[in-house]
Amino acid sequence: MNKIYLLIFVLLTVLACNSQTNKEENAKQTDNSSVEVKWTDCQNCGMPTNDFPNWQVMVKAEGKNVAFCSPRCMLIHLADSSNNIAKAIEKLEVTDYYTTQKIDGQTAFYVTGSDKTSAMGKDFIPFSTKEDAQNFMQEHNGKKIYSFREINKETVVSELK
Structure with a gap:
């Protein structure tokens, strides 16, 4: 009788493993017309991005989605020359502060030095x-407005001190 239970246990374990493998393989297959965004822990600091939906950033580079908890973490990560993400950006989505909608981060405008902070502090x-x-800069004592192209390693370091 114990052999039957053992056999059933082994079969269930094998089926469960195969099911998980199939789910992982299906998740890897993407259609170029619609990319499923999976929010994970921040690539830079490790904080769970789902805890900060109004600050989330998603970068698609080299065919992979890379999540960040805030623009600050994304910009710090992109400024790090040891990775190639900054040179391989296919898509960049940030969250508009006023509307909380995802917008193109490469055409967005970024305000620094204000009295508002993200989960990571100055941002x-x-x-x-x-x-x-x-308008935000006037209402919240902002210091400067940057386009994405104007932000470089030196800007990130000086603005986030």
Whole structure:
């Protein structure tokens, strides 16, 4: 009787492992027309990005999605020359501060030095329009507005001190 239980246990274990493997293989297969975004822990600091939905950033580079808990973490990670993500960005989504909608991070405007902070502290606060960034800067004592192309390693270091 114990052999039957053992056999059933082994069969169930094998079936469960095969099921998990199939799920993982299916998740790896992506259709270029729609990429499933999987929010994971921040690539830079390890914080769970789902805990900060109003600050989330997703970078697609080299065919992979890389999640960040805030623009700050994303910019610190991109400024690190030891990885190739900055040179291989296919898509970059940040969360607009006012609308909380995902917007193109490469065309966004970022305000620094304001009285608002992200979960990580001082941050580059994203907006879809320059007008929104200017309004925010006036309302919240912002220091400067940057386009994505204007932000480099030196900017990140000086703005986040």
